[in-house]
Amino acid sequence: MTRELAERLRREHTLRPEEYRRLLEACDEETFGYLRAAAAETARARFGNGIYVRGLVEIGSRCRNDCRYCGIRRSNRRAERYRLTPETILDCCRTGYGLGFRTFVLQGGEDPAWDDGTLTALVAEIRRRWSDCAITLSLGERSVASYEALFRAGATRYLLRHETADPQLYAALHPAEMSHARRLACLETLRRIGYQTGTGMMVGVPGQTIGTLVEDLLLIERLRPQMIGIGPFLPHGDTPLGHAPAGSLRLTLLLLAILRLMRPAALIPATTALATLSPEGRRLGILSGANVVMPNLSPAAQRAKYAIYEHKAAFGCEAAEGLAALERELASVGYRIDYARGDYEE
Ligand code: SF4
Numbered sequence: 519m520t521r522e523l524a525e526r527l528r529r530e531h532t533l534r535p536e537e538y539r540r541l542l543e544a545c546d547e548e549t550f551g552y553l554r555a556a557a558a559e560t561a562r563a564r565f566g567n568g569i570y571v572r573g574l575v576e577i578g579s580r581c582r583n584d585c586r587y588c589g590i591r592r593s594n595r596r597a598e599r600y601r602l603t604p605e606t607i608l609d610c611c612r613t614g615y616g617l618g619f620r621t622f623v624l625q626g627g628e629d630p631a632w633d634d635g636t637l638t639a640l641v642a643e644i645r646r647r648w649s650d651c652a653i654t655l656s657l658g659e660r661s662v663a664s665y666e667a668l669f670r671a672g673a674t675r676y677l678l679r680h681e682t683a684d685p686q687l688y689a690a691l692h693p694a695e696m697s698h699a700r701r702l703a704c705l706e707t708l709r710r711i712g713y714q715t716g717t718g719m720m721v722g723v724p725g726q727t728i729g730t731l732v733e734d735l736l737l738i739e740r741l742r743p744q745m746i747g748i749g750p751f752l753p754h755g756d757t758p759l760g761h762a763p764a765g766s767l768r769l770t771l772l773l774l775a776i777l778r779l780m781r782p783a784a785l786i787p788a789t790t791a792l793a794t795l796s797p798e799g800r801r802l803g804i805l806s807g808a809n810v811v812m813p814n815l816s817p818a819a820q821r822a823k824y825a826i827y828e829h830k831a832a833f834g835c836e837a838a839e840g841l842a843a844l845e846r847e848l849a850s851v852g853y854r855i856d857y858a859r860g861d862y863e864e
Pocket of ligand 1 (some may be wrong): 583585
């Protein structure tokens with residue numbers, strides 16, 4: 519029965535809510551294998567055996583928010599705080615460009631010091647120096663005017679996970695001043711402005727149920743994001759959710775495969791969280807339909823401080839300087855690095 523649903527999802531790219539639920543609840547090993555293979559084949563039909571690389575620069579670990587799952591939440595006094603200077607960020611981009619990267623992802627907490635003037639000047643400078651590169655921002659919620667100014671300055675993509683489609687669960691995971699409605703409004707705004715937009719969620723965060731995951735799938739189906747980032751929840755000991763168990767590898771891979779079949783053209787990373795959960799995580803993600811990896815270009819001395827969760831993989835294949843190791847790892851499962859900037863194409 520679940521096999522029939524999986525085959526239909528592959529053909530039609532959509533299922534009814536109760537069918538998604540059944541697939542998530544009752545997927546046997548045979549269907550799981552079929553879904554992952556179908557997802558990998560779907561990605562291969564679009565992207566060949568190339569895996570896009572994006573150079574990740576974690577620009578700072580200061581954040582005004584207090585999300586309950588996050589190691590750099592404002593109330594974690596033990597978190598080490600840093601903020602890269604624009605010059606250091608430009609140095610990271612220069613290094614990345616030399617290594618072959620054609621997408622830079624600037625990611626960081628919501629730090630008011632990154633005001634619109636500072637940030638647009640930085641984006642404009644990256645655009646000026648490396649005009650053939652895509653610039654992706656992952657800097658949380660900002661005003662409409664700010665998103666517009668950054669787009670005009672040359673940013674092309676924006677990642678903003680919706681975190682959960684369930685407003686109650688969103689409220690349980692976030693401080694009172696954060697609002698689910700505003701998060702969705704930000705995503706709509708980003709789309710309207712013209713960004714290639716990414717969203718997604720953690721798998722296994724406390725309070726999440728199969729029902730809320732079905733809502734997540736339906737929301738993603740409705741939003742039609744160009745990029746989809748999902749990874750397992752990983753606890754951080756200095757947060758209120760520090761004792762909760764990590765998300766399941768199997769469920770993460772199952773969702774990844776479903777999302778690939780739902781959105782064949784989407785850019786879907788094998789996330790660092792997946793690689794942190796399991797040494798096989800990156801490969802398994804790619805073999806479940808992922809087609810992007812995001813090696814870390816941040817200065818090595820700062821990487822450990824950007825600890826949204828503990829034991830984060832930031833070296834080896836997760837590091838920009840580890841591209842040769844990444845190339846070998848991808849080759850072991852029949853893939854290769856694709857250095858193109860890899861924009862979304864319908
Ligand atoms: S998840 Fe993002 S917004 Fe929330 S505390 Fe962490 S860095 Fe800040």
